[in-house]
Amino acid sequence: MPRAALAAVTAFALALAAVVAPATIAPVATASAAVSGSGTLFPTGGSTCGPTDANPCRAALEWRTNSYGPNGPGETQVKRRTMFSVYAVAGEQILVGSSSMQTLSGSQADIVMWNPGLISETGVNTVANSALPTPSFSCLAQRATGGDNADRGVLATRTQELAGPNSITGNNNAAGYKACYYTAPTTGIYRVAFYGTAGNLASGDGSPSPLVVPSDPSFPNPAGSSAVNAWDLTVRGATTTSTTNIAGRVYTYSFAFFTGANPRPVMSTLYLNTTDGFRYRVDMRGLDGNGYAYYGNRSGFLDADGTPSTTTSSRRAPTPRSSRRCSAEPTSPHPSTRSRSSRSRAPRWVRSASRRRRPTRCSTR
Numbered sequence: 001m002p003r004a005a006l007a008a009v010t011a012f013a014l015a016l017a018a019v020v021a022p023a024t025i026a027p028v029a030t031a032s033a034a035v036s037g038s039g040t041l042f043p044t045g046g047s048t049c050g051p052t053d054a055n056p057c058r059a060a061l062e063w064r065t066n067s068y069g070p071n072g073p074g075e076t077q078v079k080r081r082t083m084f085s086v087y088a089v090a091g092e093q094i095l096v097g098s099s100s101m102q103t104l105s106g107s108q109a110d111i112v113m114w115n116p117g118l119i120s121e122t123g124v125n126t127v128a129n130s131a132l133p134t135p136s137f138s139c140l141a142q143r144a145t146g147g148d149n150a151d152r153g154v155l156a157t158r159t160q161e162l163a164g165p166n167s168i169t170g171n172n173n174a175a176g177y178k179a180c181y182y183t184a185p186t187t188g189i190y191r192v193a194f195y196g197t198a199g200n201l202a203s204g205d206g207s208p209s210p211l212v213v214p215s216d217p218s219f220p221n222p223a224g225s226s227a228v229n230a231w232d233l234t235v236r237g238a239t240t241t242s243t244t245n246i247a248g249r250v251y252t253y254s255f256a257f258f259t260g261a262n263p264r265p266v267m268s269t270l271y272l273n274t275t276d277g278f279r280y281r282v283d284m285r286g287l288d289g290n291g292y293a294y295y296g297n298r299s300g301f302l303d304a305d306g307t308p309s310t311t312t313s314s315r316r317a318p319t320p321r322s323s324r325r326c327s328a329e330p331t332s333p334h335p336s337t338r339s340r341s342s343r344s345r346a347p348r349w350v351r352s353a354s355r356r357r358r359p360t361r362c363s364t365r
Contacts, residue, residue, distance in 0.1 A: 036084075036232070036233045036234060036235075036249070036250040037161070037164075037230075037231050037232035037233055037234070038058070038061075038161060038229070038230045038231050038232070039161040039162045039164070039230075039232065041059075041268045041270075042056070042058050042212045042268065043162075044056070044212070044267075045057070045058065045211075045212025045213060045267075046211075046212060046213050047211055047212075047213045047214070047215050048211070049210040049211050049212070049264055050210070050263045050264050050265055051263040051265075052263075052265070052286075053265045053267060053285070053286035055265075056212060056265060056266060056267035056286075057210040057211070057212065057259055057264040057265055057266055058208070058209065058210050058211060058212045058229065058259070058266075059208070059210075059257035059258065059259050059264075059266050059268075059289075060206060060208035060209070060227035060228055060229045060257070060258050060259070060260075061082045061194055061227065061228040061231060061255070061256065061257070061258075062080050062081060062082065062196075062206060062226055062227055062228075062256035062257065062258050062291070063081045063082065063129075063193060063194060063195050063196060063200070063202065063226055063228065063256075064080045064081060064129075064198075064202045064203055064204070064206075064226040064256075065080075065128070065129050065130075065201055065202065065203045066079075066080045066203055067079050067080060068080065068292075068293045078125065078254050078256075078293040078295055079125055079254075079256070079293075080256045080291075080293065081129065081193070081256050082193075082194070082252055082254065082255050082256045083119075083124050083125075083191055083192070083193050083252065083253075084191070084192040084193070084233055084250055084251070084252045085124065085189050085190070085191055085192075085250070085251050085252065085253075086113075086189065086190045086191075086192055086233065086235060086249055086250050087188070087189055087190075087235075087249045088184035088187070088188070088190055088235055088249065089184065089187045090184055090185065090186050090187045091183065091184060091238040092183075092184050092235055092236065092237055092238060092246070093168060093181050093182070093183055093184070093235070093236045093237070093238065093240070093242075094113065094181065094182045094184060094190060094192070094233070094234075094235055095165045095168070095179035095180070095181045095232070095233075095234045095235075095236060096111045096113075096139060096153065096179060096180050096181070096182075096192065096194075096231075096232065096233055096234075097111070097139075097152075097153045097154060097155035097160075097165060097177045097178075097179045097180065097231070097232050098111055098153065098155050098194050098228050098230060098231040098232070099154075099155050099156065099218075099219035099220075099221055099228065099229045099230040099231070100194065100195065100196050100197055100221060100225070100228045100229070101139065101140075101153040101154045101155070101180075102154050102156055102218065102219075102221040103154075104197055104221055104223060105223075106223060107197040107221075107223065108195065108197060108198060108199025108200070109140075109195050109196060109197045109199070109221075109228075110138055110139055110140040110195045110199070110200075111138075111139040111140075111153060111180060111192070111193070111194050111195070112135035112137060112138050112139070112192070112193050112195070113135060113136055113137040113182055113190050113191065113192050113193075114132075114133060114135055114136050114190065114191040114192075115136040115185065115186070115188075115190060116186060116187075116188025116189050116190060117188070118133045118136070118191070119132065119133065119191045121253075124191065124253055125253055125254060129200050129201055130200075130201060132200075135193075136182075136190075137182040139152065139153040139180035140153075142180050142181075143180070148170070149180075151178060152178050152179060152180045152181075153178075153179065153180035154177060154178065155177045155219075155230050155231065155232055156177065156217075156218045156219060157214075157217055157218055157219070158212075158213050158214060158219075158230075159175055160175070160176055160177035161177075161230050161232065163175040163176040163177070164176050164177075164232060164234055164243075164245065165177055165178070165179035165232065165234055165243075166178055166179065166243075167240065167241045167242060167243050168181050168240040168241075169240050169241050171241065172241060172242075172243045173243040176243075177232070179232070179234070183238075192233055194228045194231050195228075196225045196226045196227050196228050197221065197222065197223050197224060197225045198224045198225055198226045202224075202225075202226035203226075204224070204226065205226065205227075205258070205260070205291070206225040206226040206227025206228075206258055206260075207220070207222040207224075207225045207227060207260070208225075208227040208229060208258050208259060208260045209229050210259050210260060210261070210264045226258075227258050227260075233250055235249040235250070253295065254293050254294065254295035255293070255294040255295070256292075256293050256294075257289065257291070257292055257293075257294060258290070258291045258292075259288075259289070259290055259291075260290070260291075261290060262288055262290050263288050264288060264290070265286035265287065265288045266284050266286070266287050266288070266289075267283075267284055267285070267286060268284045269281065269282070269283050269284070270282040270284070272296065
């Protein structure tokens with residue numbers, strides 16, 4: 001199990017594709033039993049989005065074939081897709097759902113998983129969508145078996161988003177949604193992808209809804225969209241009646257977010273766990289990126305002598321307008337490491353590669 005998945009939190013890792021993951025990032029505190037999904041990224045908000053931070057907006061996940069960044073020799077691009085990695089023990093259940101799985105004629109929406117070993121850590125951000133191996137599990141295929149499975153995987157409302165999944169048997173956590181589920185055949189790291197209604201090979205912009213609370217009871221689900229407005233990914237034990245979520249099992253090397261316009265400020269709080277054993281809180285503080293990739297790097301800001309800075313900074317990095325870096329305050333050591341001062345090592349940074357109409361606002365407290 002890679003170190004990125006060792007943190008006892010709901011972990012989302014951020015990294016460049018060409019290097020080993022420098023950090024994990026989590027939206028909830030260590031002791032939380034919250035699900036992993038859009039409900040944890042957007043725990044508060046209303047039916048109004050922007051233009052100020054007082055009305056935070058929702059950023060949809062993207063799954064498409066495009067990339068951000070330079071494409072010259074030796075350069076690295078970040079794909080406009082979000083692939084999650086999930087650690088599961090054999091026999092445990094991986095439960096998933098999304099707003100894109102609502103009934104829609106001609107929809108190619110799906111939630112798919114790959115068994116351990118089929119997609120490498122590097123392949124998560126380097127293998128083209130068209131070259132990915134055949135998934136080991138498909139929510140759409142599970143629904144096609146009919147019977148009690150016919151309506152699984154639909155996360156339709158804000159109430160369901162916050163409540164998480166029902167038990168697999170459906171008789172516990174009635175406020176939640178009815179999840180598709182996959183029983184882990186072996187212990188290891190599974191990959192998970194959420195497709196919008198445009199499917200695996202979409203290349204155009206999606207149609208995200210920026211409202212944290214939809215104006216109608218159900219989340220919008222337009223045809224031909226590469227964006228997924230609401231999603232959930234939860235790990236539970238082998239018992240099909242269980243509603244006990246197992247925290248600390250999910251991470252990703254990059255988020256591909258899309259709000260669809262500006263100004264649409266996002267106010268999520270994340271927790272970055274670095275590979276040298278420290279945790280940093282990252283407050284997005286109204287980041288207004290429109291379409292952007294959110295990932296970690298190994299450098300951040302440098303002092304005058306070229307060494308990584310050990311102090312928090314709110315200045316903008318001397319990078320092109322297409323990207324900005326934000327710092328994060330250290331909070332507590334990684335639970336698997338010995339105790340030491342949180343300022344004894346240089347902090348890591350979060351970078352947003354964005355195609356926006358005005359500069360992204362990045363700052364620290």
